[in-house]
Amino acid sequence: MAFDGIFTHVMTQELRTQLLGGRVQKIHQPYPNEVILTIRANRKNWPLLLSAHPQYARVQITQIPYANPDVATNFAMTLRKYLAAASLERIEQVDNDRVLHMDFATRDELGDDLSLRLVVEIMGRHSNITLVNLATGKILDLIRHVPADQNRYRLLMPGATYVNPPAQEQANPFTAEVPSDFPDDLKERTRFLQQHYQGLAKDSATELATRLNQGASGWHQFFAEIATPEPTITTGNSVSFTAIPYQSLTGTTSQFTTLSELLDAFYVQKAEHDRVQQQGGQLIRVLRNEIDKDKKKQQKLQQTLQASDKADSYRIKGDILTTYLAQIKRGMTEITLPNFYDDEQPIKISLSNQLSPSQNAQKYFTKYQKLRNSVAYVNDQMAKNQAELDYLEGIAAQIEIANPKDIEDIRLELQDSGYLKRQKRGKKPAKRPKLAKPDLFYASDGTRIWVGKNNLQNDQLTLKTAKKTDIWLHAKDIPGSHVIIDSDHPSDKTLTEAAMLAAYFSKNRNGANVQVDYIQVKKIRKPNGAKPGFVVYEGQQTIAVTPEVSLVEKLRNPPTM
Template sequence: MIDGFVLRKVTDELQSLRSERLRQIYQYEKFVLYLYFESSVVRICLQPLLQHVCLTQKEDFSDHHPSNFVMLLRSRLRNGKLIEIDQHELDRILFFTIDKIDEVGQRHEYKLYVELFGTHSNLVLVEDGIVIDCFREVKSTARQVVKGEPYTLPTRSLNPLKIDYADFQLSSFEKVSKYIQSTFYGFSKILVNEILHRAGVSDLPISALSEKEKALLKHAFFSIIDDFYKSQVCVYSLEEKFILSCIPLTMPFARKLKCFESPSAAVDGLYQIESKRQKAKKLSEELRKAVEDMIQKEEKLIESVENEIKECEKMNEYFKFGELLKYASESDRQGDQALVFDWYTGQKVCIPLVKGKSVKESSQHYFELYKKMKEKLPVLKAKLDRAKSRLDYLKNLKKQIESSEDLEVLEGIKEELFPQKKRSDQRAEDKPGFRIFQYEGFTIVVGRNNKQNDELVRKSSSKDIWLHAQGIPGAHVVIKVQDKVPPESVIRFAAGLAAYYSNARYSSNVPVDYTEVKNVYKPKGFPPGKVLYTNFSTVFVDPLSVEQFVQKAD
């Protein structure tokens, strides 16, 4: 998530913690630790793709249980004094040096190394150069991190901040990108591409470059270093991803979104976004599988009920059997059948007899079967209607899950599918409320899930304007009119919201229906979020983007 240059900026910011005592260490889930110092909190995240260190806000950890490793860190480091924070060269390794006097008065100097190496990220506690314990042991041939063994830092690369212009040389058979990343600390793939872009040079073997191209690369390399000293950490959008960089990115398609005076604020902000995105992706997959299982069960139920209905539809035939056998005698028996006169057709027919029963008993059996099926048929048809409605609801819910990237929406769907008993201490504000937008003096409210959609319609005024993307799953949107008539611009803005918060988010020219709330109604037995409406108009709009929300909303 962060490269060596951004980590340098964060390390400089963390210097304000020097001389403070470490009061507590908390663990959140598996990969995240929080160090509580006297004035501030440091988060250490070892989760792949999200690995970072930064200042952050206090959290509530009452429900989380620390691992044995964290318990060890508490016993060794808690109430210790932070005497140094530094970065190893420009590598993605940061360490805290903590001075601690134990219970018997013996002084210890511990080093807590944070290694931010993607899937190999690690946290290592060291004393006198020996590993006391670590988050994960590493036993590779290149470098080992093992409890009880000496701790060694990587030394294969150079710190670009310590290289003089005159000493910089490009001489290798490797490609430019591989040479820079293997020779110098701190450079991510994105920064290497930025160097190539600034130099206007292709990623070729260095031996194939002309002297002019080498000179251009050298100039671009040191322009990166110059920019590092005078730039803030900014968030960029590049290839549908968010990127943190303290080097201005001039590559095509790199769009600067926001810059931060505090490096930690930049890291923390992006972490919150990416963490939610990862959680949403995981929850989406879990919900999708759960809903697919529910759909399968519902389809099997429908098949079973339809078969029962087909069987019940034979009831008139059974009634006829009972009638014909009613006037037959045992002399009409021929094995397991009775040959009787059918006065409906004027011909003799064979009626199957019930095994072990007489002709009269068989007649009574068929009458009872008819009565049972006649009573059962409307019950089965109602059950089939409910199952089909439930199946339609689940299929729409699956579409919502597949199209939603919003964690709060997915959590709302989860609660809708698997409602849990509300705890006595659970507050209403624990759950996210409606999305609310202000536009041209009008309040526009958007439901986050099907339960909120129902609640929004139920609580809105009859004159409020209700909107929904036509014929597809999506959020309910309501314009609060408050005795005013919303102009077309407000209708179109609200319709853009309805299109965005629907399965047509990535489409264009989306039809959105709108009508007064009094024309929206929910028949009994309809699943959550499903309604019928009349007297509506339709407007065609493009879904609003998040940037447009910021630009257009008051």
């Protein structure tokens, strides 16, 4: 389901219950299109996410952790200037559109009352978040500036008068009468509802069209259920989220307490992956270029190695030319001679007409010796190049499973390894940032399980933080996270759950029967000069598991005893 007008309506009711009367405590803009307002209401801090992402635009309370940037954006600074300590007085949806108005009361520098409005427009690639002075109607700032040459209908720039999005000539389904004349065909009926009623995504329109088979009672029943939502994710041919269970959707359903919890579960992978791709764009490009370069180098080395297989043929030709030297005349370009290495087949040998017979023979011996000498060098170079390729592909795999907070650790590692240049801040060298903490999970019995998300975290976790008696796990023979069980004798179930985490946070996270090694930390060692994250061990045991996303998410929270 899209975040349509129906879902916006229900979310508005939920946010009113949780947030109205609260005060803004903190304001952060961790990502280019997203703002988080921490609002203190009902004796609790609520992280309110306002997203103008082109694909994941939404409004919700979120518990997904985020990394706050060192330097605040201009929009975040404007919000802090005007909304710090402001009281949230009103939350309203515009008709049944995907537009939310959040009105705040505060005071200006002179102590006079000031009324402000945050307008959140959830409109795909046109999504935006706008701060408006209600007294003047002027825009104070926006998360996305849209000049006049990009939008002829309205100017979305600071200082301009705020103009509402174009009004839709459609009825509000929450207040309109039940349609009495509609097509019999379900697809046509769905299209009819979208054309005549505001804020209906295709799945909501399909659900209403299905319920109209029962006539007006089906229509009224739908909106009666919407008034008491049952947040649901339905997993079938696709994954959909809805405010209530939809009769028109088939598959396995999962229920949630609130709409915000549902959205966290739905977006935890999609949104996080997109954020990582945004923040790690430079790293991804550097890695892709280095990996491509190493692959091409490996191919050339392989070709050189294959050429060395011809070394014996050069030696044979040199031997035959030396044996029959008297039959060779200067100026000849080729000669066919008996092959005493193969009695049945004579051999044709190319010659240089610029060289003497003995020089031609020596030429073949020289080629033979050169190729023979190159084998050891090429094998050494191929081993080193393959090790670097494995290392870089391992980092690329880590970016795929990383959270946004892990990106800086990976950037730091690439800088330490010389793949990225360090950024200078003035004349002083930039201060080395602290490593992000490994992710903490809890086994079913409450045992803590730590998961390193990149090579620097892995080294810190395994070699410095973990106790020697703890259990260490890693996906067998593939890039992945170091996992530490905070116990010297974990239960079989805890061991299986930790192996599940090791498999999930590896290159084979979507595989089945992933092999995972486990061993005590004291048997792990790091060779001198080894790259970050690389360790060796002996005497391990192995367990096979199939990663389950639902279990991984469940293990993020301590069990309720």
